[in-house]
Amino acid sequence: MTDLFQGPKGTRDFLPSAMAVRRYIEDAWRRVSTRYGFQEVDGPTFESLELYKVKSGDEIVSQLFSFTDRGGRDLALRPEFTPTVARMVAQLGGGLPKPIKWFAIPRCYRAEQPQKGRLREFIQWNVDFIGDSSLAADRECLSVCAALLFEMGLTADDFNISWNHRDLMAELLVGLGIRTDKLPDTFYVLDRLQKLNDSERDKLLVSREFLSSEQELLGLFASEMSKPKAEQLELNKRLSAPQVRDTYEKIMQLQDQLALPELAYNFQWDIGLVRGLAYYTGFVFEVADARGENRAVAGGGRYDKLIEILGGKPTPAVGFGMGDVVLEILLSERGLLPVKPLGGPDVFIINASENAGLTGLWASRLRRSTFDHERKITVQSGLRVEHSYKASKNIGKLLQEAAHSHARFALILAPDELERNVVKWRDMQSRTEIEWPVHQAETLIRAACGQTGG
Ligand code: HAM
Numbered sequence: 001m002t003d004l005f006q007g008p009k010g011t012r013d014f015l016p017s018a019m020a021v022r023r024y025i026e027d028a029w030r031r032v033s034t035r036y037g038f039q040e041v042d043g044p045t046f047e048s049l050e051l052y053k054v055k056s057g058d059e060i061v062s063q064l065f066s067f068t069d070r071g072g073r074d075l076a077l078r079p080e081f082t083p084t085v086a087r088m089v090a091q092l093g094g095g096l097p098k099p100i101k102w103f104a105i106p107r108c109y110r111a112e113q114p115q116k117g118r119l120r121e122f123i124q125w126n127v128d129f130i131g132d133s134s135l136a137a138d139r140e141c142l143s144v145c146a147a148l149l150f151e152m153g154l155t156a157d158d159f160n161i162s163w164n165h166r167d168l169m170a171e172l173l174v175g176l177g178i179r180t181d182k183l184p185d186t187f188y189v190l191d192r193l194q195k196l197n198d199s200e201r202d203k204l205l206v207s208r209e210f211l212s213s214e215q216e217l218l219g220l221f222a223s224e225m226s227k228p229k230a231e232q233l234e235l236n237k238r239l240s241a242p243q244v245r246d247t248y249e250k251i252m253q254l255q256d257q258l259a260l261p262e263l264a265y266n267f268q269w270d271i272g273l274v275r276g277l278a279y280y281t282g283f284v285f286e287v288a289d290a291r292g293e294n295r296a297v298a299g300g301g302r303y304d305k306l307i308e309i310l311g312g313k314p315t316p317a318v319g320f321g322m323g324d325v326v327l328e329i330l331l332s333e334r335g336l337l338p339v340k341p342l343g344g345p346d347v348f349i350i351n352a353s354e355n356a357g358l359t360g361l362w363a364s365r366l367r368r369s370t371f372d373h374e375r376k377i378t379v380q381s382g383l384r385v386e387h388s389y390k391a392s393k394n395i396g397k398l399l400q401e402a403a404h405s406h407a408r409f410a411l412i413l414a415p416d417e418l419e420r421n422v423v424k425w426r427d428m429q430s431r432t433e434i435e436w437p438v439h440q441a442e443t444l445i446r447a448a449c450g451q452t453g454g
Helices: 016-035 049-055 082-092 135-151 166-175 180-193 198-207 212-225 233-239 242-258 324-333 357-367 395-404 415-419 438-448
Strands: 046-048 066-068 074-077 100-104 107-109 121-130 159-165 267-269 283-289 298-302 317-323 347-351 370-372 377-380 385-387 409-413 422-427 432-437
Touching: 016 100, 016 121, 016 135, 016 324, 046 049, 046 082, 049 074, 049 082, 082 100, 082 121, 082 317, 121 135, 121 324, 135 159, 135 242, 135 283, 135 298, 135 317, 159 166, 159 242, 166 180, 166 242, 180 198, 180 212, 198 212, 212 233, 233 242, 242 267, 283 317, 317 324, 347 357, 347 395, 357 385, 357 409, 357 438, 395 409, 409 415, 409 438, 415 422, 422 438, 432 438
Parallel strands: 159 267, 347 385, 347 409
Antiparallel strands: 046 074, 066 074, 100 121, 107 121, 121 317, 159 283, 283 298, 298 317, 370 377, 409 422, 422 432
16 A cells, blocks of 8 residues: 655645635734835745855755756746845846835745745745835834734733844944954854754854864853843843943944834844844844744844845845745734634525425525726626525524534525515524615615715
């Protein structure tokens, strides 16, 4: 006997209940983006391999699913969306009015070791604010990101946002004694510091040929970063030294300028925040579960040079990405996923009459939409209607079926009532029933289901 086929490692099957949760998250992403004036875009699922090699950084390149097509072109499944956004803007030249405010909800692929919060195929909400180098654009990105988390029922106690600034961080590190040519290596090491144990860290520092004074500084970072802010005494002492005081003050000013009122206390500068992607230029940020139990929920920052590097005009840009996997874990752990299954029918038709054809008649009548040919849009969409496929006329049994389907209402077509030209309308939650004249029923049903008409 052959083994059953398994889905590929790190991928998911979305059965209806999982699909409903995915749609719930995606709907919230769309709602919040459009509320802030971002427009939806998308691009290809695969791009040329080179696009990711240019400026995304070693880590992500090592996680690419890449292949060669029949024409010998090297391609890769997209591990993220930012290079696609930058390519699209570069190709358009200066053609679009600025700022460009785009969002996208692509499926992304990374050959990571699957673990809690990290898969090989995931969905990532991207929000990008292009053509504006001001702090207002950085703040807007932070605000959209936080608005989504609040929209889903999380509070400021549930998550922390840490931020840093690549250029100021570089200035600070040089002031503290890191050689300028060692900055890329230093960023690389800082990004890994908290993920390594002491001996792995020492090995990495030696292999990257740091001087002993640099090793000592990075070692200090590693030990202080794991402590609460108030206990980082040695680090604070170094940061108040004359050669870095000005830079540190600039950082503290930025902290005040970036902090939004709704994120007053859970928004912190973090000297250890580097972000793995190589295209970031200035402000970077990451959102984490306040209980520290999950991988980052979202991350982003400024990438002011990427569009130019890809052949476009110099164009500043800032944005972030949020994955569905960690967000769903976070919502589920906080008990914030909808209790009732989503997407049940509006109406379940129960036909206990002798006329079996009535079921189909009512179903198609209620499912029908109204199209406005002048405006070329659907002005009234059909209702979600279900019915039993069994021949039973037992109203009690059919009501059980209606309850299983999670219908909001049941339309009951029973012989006695039909004789009097009425139908019964039952609210499945409150279990209350009323009678409606047959000739008014469709209008009343649509109104009860929340339709106001064209
Ligand atoms: P990133 O930090 O690599 O940034 O990813 C952003 C978010 O995507 C993460 O915080 C996480 O929620 C999710 N994510 C990343 N990898 C995985 C994975 N293997 N499985 C599940 N979720 C994952 C970027 O991708 C940037 N391109 C974001 C950006 C947009 N920067 C500017 N604009």
